[in-house]
Structures are given as structure tokens and as C-alpha cells.
Amino acid sequence: MDMVVDDVLTELEFSGYSTTSTTTTTVTTDDEYGCTWNDWSPVVDWDELSGPHDDFHDLIELMIDDNSTAAYHHHVGNAEAAEEDAPEMGVAAAEDSKGLRLVHLLMAAAEALTGATKSRELARVILVRLKELVSPHDGTNMERLAAHFTEGLQGLLEGAGGGHNKHMLGTGSHHHHHHHDDHHQTDVIAAFQLLQDMSPYVKFGHFTANQAILEAVTHDRRVHIVDYDIMEGIQWASLMQALVSRKDGPPAPHLRITAVSRGGSGRRFIGTVQETGRRLTAFAASIGQPFSFHQCKLDSDETFRPSALKLVRGEALVFNCMLHLPHFNYRAPESVASFLCGAKALNSRLVTLVEEEVGPTGDGGFMGQFMDSLHHYSAVYDSLEAGFPMQGRARALVERVFLGPRIFGALARIYLARGDEERHSWGEWLAVSGFRPLSVSFANHCQAKLLLGLFNDGYRVEELANNRLVLGWKSRRLLSASIWTSPDCDFFN
């Protein structure tokens, strides 16, 4: 990973800091570079870039101006005049067209950052213009979404020069904080509560995993769960409740949870892992669940070492890996891989994985994944809006606290991985590594359907590949919860 970053740095430094003259000489029509720029953003006529630096602003104006499609003028005045036609359009149409403009601008900026016709200056200018148009707090869904993407791209732009990208990946929210005031803890709590109430994302992942765990340990007296990212531990509240009240099998089995903790400045959700442990212990005591809590530290590079775990003979081992909302950060792939490898090494009986569902990106490279990411998050925004159209500020808060950092991290990750072969999902990784899929039970599927029924109609759950439940919004798949067992574990034969 370090190597990649270095390459990126060199690449960018040499091409990014260009004077106007350099820019003009490097920019040509698509033919020469085989660039499909115009396919992405038909409103930009790259030929126009051959002018002096100032013309960038004119060009931006042109891009904004949706009305004059054919004629490109060089005069700002013309552009402005054309823009005045906008109010005549219907509001919805205007919004749509504005949304479209925003998308085009985002695409333009993304392309400017990474495409063949790379220009940091252009990217910077576009982002400035974008920032004028959008705000993370008000406006339509598209506008707020665009605001977060703009920040993400801005981060890439700045990071690109200073090698911050890897940093952004791991502690994306920290970087994010440089731009915004720190998320006050109560902000975070409020947003978390809202997120849970407004959408099924959190519960879907937790409940599906928990149901699978329950089914796998029905006859066990000791259960040991290793949690990759426990955050504040809310997933385990419902598991404990279910364990305490289970009818078959030994009653009230002893539950042990080992939380993987990270040193350093990882983002703290509401508190430290220790606090989470205390909270869980207290909760368990309150419902009469035998419980103990442990921590397991990751190495400094966030690698998981199975030897750091304390195991007890005869316990059912479960590895729990939650990578979706409301977890903030994208974890470095190596770290996740080391965790899952640990599961294999220890012959874990069950591995529960919840991750974002990636769309088919094919060979889109950065742009393809960027667009996919845009679609993904716009579906999430839509899902929140559909359920709560009147509560714009609530949604804006959730978006700001949770989705913004995720978008930020997503972009950083895509950026860093561009040029690599097609990215895979962790489910695919598990399959390839020899883990065996476990089928989703009727009860689990039923529970997911019932859960979604509490929310908007637009959510749907599909059962794919026999061991996965995928939560989607309308036609877009968003979250995938899958269950696996270690290659050598013979419990489920």
C-alpha cells in the first residue's frame, strides 16, 4: 500500500503543478489520448481548454449553464444571461437539471483529478464552483450528496499533493474534521439514534448476524465472539436478550466477547472500547446474561494476530465483521484480511460478515467506481428521504455524521486502489479463501422481511447465493450480510 501511495505522489506532483502553458500543451482532443472524457461529460468541450488560465472560470460557467447546449460562448455575460432562463423552467425540472449539472460537475472534477487529461487546477476550480452551489445542510438530496462528494474530492485533491490519502483511509473522519468542527459527542449520539430510527441499515446487519449466531450455537454452553469493530456494542444487546431467553439448548450460555481494539487515534464513536465493555457488562448483568469482556489489540499497522486471543476449550468461536453503517471508517484491506485469516487459522465455527454491496464496476477504473459510489449513496439518501420527507434536518445530521465520512473514505479507497485490478467484496474473498457458505435460515430471512416491513416499502431483501441476505433500496443493492464457516470446521456437516 505504501508503494502505491508513493507512486501516486510522484505521478501527481509532476503532472499536477502545471503552469498554464503546460496545461495547454498537454490537453488535446480525445483522439490523441483515447480519452472518453466527452462520453462522461458532454457539456465540457475540452478544446476550449486551450485558452489561458482565466478561461477556466468561463468554462465552469458554461458547464453550469444547462440551457445552451450547442453554442459555447466565451463571454461570461452570455453564460449568465443564459442562466437566467432557468427560473422559467418548472421547479422540478430546474431541480433535476441542477442535479444533473451537479453530477456533471462532479464527474468533471473526478475526471480532472484522475483521468487521462489530468489537471489539478481544473479540478480545483470545479470544486470551488461546486462548493458555491451546494451545502451539506440544505437543499435537495442531490445537493447535499454533492456537497459531501465535493469534500471528498477536495480531500483527494489536497491529499494528493501531500500524501495524506492513506491517512485518510484509516482515519478519514479525522481528516474530515479539519474541515468541519469536530463532531460533538451528542451530535454523534443523536445522529446514531436517528439513523437507527430512520433506516433499517443498522438493525439489518446486526440482526441477521445475530440470528445466524444464535442458530449456530443452540447447543453450546460457551460462546466466544470476536468483534472486529465493536464501536459502542449495540449489536450485542439484542443477542444477549435472545440468548437469555432461548428455549432450546442449555439456558443462559456464557457469552464472551473479545473486542478488537486499535491503538492510536482511531475515531472514537462514543467512547473507548473499555467503556463499551463496561456498558455491555452492565447490560448483561441487568438481564442476567453471564458475560465477560476482553480486548485484543491490533498491531500498529492494524494487523490482527490470532495469537493475541485468549481462547477457552469447548467454546463456540464466532468472528464478527461489520463493515457497514454506522461504522465510520473504511478499514484498510490488509487489516480486514488479517482478521478473516485469523478466523480461518482458529477454525472459527462461524464468520458473520456485513459489508456494502458493490455494484458491478467492470473496468470502469476510478470513474466507474466513482459513479458507482455516487449511485450507492444517492440511493441511501433517497431511502432516508422517502421515509422521512419532512425531516430534512434530521437527515442532514445523519448524513453529516455518518454518510459524509463514509463517502470521504470511499473516495479515498477508490482513489488509492485505482489502477489495481477490479476490487472484490469480502464475501468473494472469503469464498476464494476456502470458507464455506452457510445457508440463511427461514427464520433469518423472515426476520429481515419483517424488519424491513417496519420501514418504507422501497426497501427489499433478497437472498442471494444461499448464504447472503442483501438489503436494497428500490433497484439498488446496498448492504450484504453473509454467513460462513471455516474451511476446516466440521460442525455443520
Place this chain on the structure above:
Amino acid sequence: MFQSKKVGVNMNSHDRGGNGMSCVQGDSGLVLTTDPKPRLRWTVELHDRFVDAVAQLGGPDKATPKTIMRVMGVKGLTLYHLKSHLQKFRLGKQPHKEFNDHSSKDGEIRGLDLQRNTASSSGIMGRSMNDCNVHFTDAIRMQMEVQRRFHEQLEVQRHLQLRIEAQGKYMQTILEKACQTLAADHHNNMPSASASGGSYNKLNQGQGRVADINLGSTSMKDFGHHELNFPSLQDLNIYGGGDQQQLNMDRSSPSPVVDHHQHSHGGSFNIPLNNSESHVMGVKKRPNPYGSGKNPTSLMMWSDDLRLQDLGTSSTSQDHHHHHHHDSDHPAANSMSEIYETKPNLSGDHATETSTTASDLNNKLERPSPRRAPLLSAHDHRVKNPLVVMHTAGANPMPQARNSPFR
């Protein structure tokens, strides 16, 4: 005789009915079906061996599928078969015994009873038992299957309910801690913060378990925690600025807010989660697992407050006159209030009507307090705007959130 056996065993087997079921006897003496998914038919003999094995091992609770398998020593019997049979056995031990003990005739009658109870097609009832036993049992089997699925779904629903509730309770502990932390912080900053005006009364507004967080040290004692002031709560303002009296922090409803609104607006739930209502509205009937009768922070019961305030609790009225606060400064609080004031657009149908009700409510209450105070930036605020402000009735407790983090 054969038929009666079928009936008796079917009650407990996990055969999935279906047409054209026939049985073959395998080499191991197991009876397997020939329908597309071969399933093990638990004949009486097999079951007896099972029961023996379980008894040998010390009962259904002590026995495990692995050990049973070993003891029974039947070839072809897998852990999967045993697991589910054991589970059924544990659950339905008694009824099964009855089937085994009775004669064939009774077995059929039992089937009939069950069928009656499950409101099955009446046509079957009319047939004579002697003539149509085969069809009869098939029908019973299918009926059982349907019923089983249905019961399973109800079970799932019930469990889901409990799990959501558990999550809600846990969320509450988080909120509690957060309150305490903030209070502690604030306490350090503002030692003079007094308890009086800002205290939340423990008004039981008919919610059963409506609990308030009281600002004053005295009330904190009641709260059962410690004698901290919670001035931060003002800022936290989950409960709104001036209306401390009304700020009943009810127990956080574990079900999604949608439940709440559904309930209050006559509900358009798909699922008949009957329990949800009882615990949505402040979890009326559930005991507080935390021992104290008060539950702190609920981010959830806004509209409740509004509605109840509407009913004219006197203390509210005066407080409602201040604070026409700029929502813009406090997006978080407003978000919270927003979400709980209007019904979420679940089905898409009710948006308009509810928004009008909500706005009516709002107008009536003159932009009630939940909208008012900022959810955070407690620290900055408090330093600038001492609690005193909050306590004086009529004063705008949430002055200018200059340093609001939202800006």
C-alpha cells in the same frame, strides 16, 4: 394400522407434506421418502430408539445430537436429523408421548381435532375417516406445515420485537452515560448552576413510565444516580429549551419512530406487532430493568410531549411563548424534533395530513421547545450562557449559539 402409525408419527416428523409421498426402507432400516428432497421419516421404532438414547444420556437437556447419534448407532442418521428432532422433542415432549400411547383410532381423532382448530378446509371434515384416510393425512400434513410456518413467523415476529426492544434499552444506557458525562463536564465548569427552574418535573403524563431528568440535585437523587446537575441537558436539548417541565424523557422507545407515529395516527403497519404499541408509547407496560423508576434521555418522545402539552398542562403554556428560535442554528435539535413531529412517510399516503397536524400543533404551541435548543455544542454555550438564563421563566434559554458546531 399402518395408517394410524403414519398419523401418529406425522405429528412430530419434519416431513414437508407434498404429493406422492411414498416411503422406502433403506438398508439401515431407516424410512426415507422418495419425494424430491429425501427426508427422514421418524417411524415409531426409530423414535423409540431415540427416546431410549436420550433417556440413557440423562434426558433431553443433557443429550446432544452427537452423543445421541453415537448411542443410537443407526447408519445414515446425521447430526442434522438429530438436531432438529431433538429440538422438536424438547419442545413438544408431552404431546408426542400422547400420540404414541394412544391407539390408532385416537390418533386419527386427534388429527381431526387439530384440523378443526386450524380452520382448515371444511370439505375434509365431512369425509368419512375410513374411506379417505390417506388423503386425510396428507391434508393434515399440509395443514400442519402451513400452520408450522405460520407459527414460526409469529415467533420470529415476537423475537424481533424483543430484540428491537433490547437494542433500545441499550441505546438508553448510552444516552444516560452521555448525559452524565456532559453533566460532569458542565458541573466542573458551572458549579453555580442551580437546580430550580430548570428541573424537569416528574410529570407522569399518562405514559406509564415517563421519566424525567431533573436538573436539580435533589431531583437527581430521585433519579437515583448522583447529584449532578444536568445543565448540559438544556443544551443537549433533547428536551428542548424552556420547557423543562415538559421535558419528559421517556424511555427511549425501542421500536423505530415509525412505530410511534403509526400508533398515534392510527397506524398503517403491515405487521400486526401488537406489542409494539404498548411499548412505543413510553413502554407503558414494561418494567424498567435498571431499577430506578425513571428513565433518562429519550430522544424519542417528542411528539408525545407536544401532544400532551397541547392538552394544556398549565406550566407549559407560559414557556411556549418564548423562543422563537432560529432553527438554523440548531440543526441537530431541530432534526430531532422534526423527525418526531411529523409522521414519517411510510406508506406515502399520510404525509399531507400529518404534516398539517404537526404544523397545527406547532403553531399552537408556538414552536415548542424541542425545536429550540441546540443539541450540542454544549460546552461553548454554557460558558457563555449560564444556566441562569435557562432557569428564568420566560427567558430565552438558548441564546445565540455562536459557536454552534453546525455552522
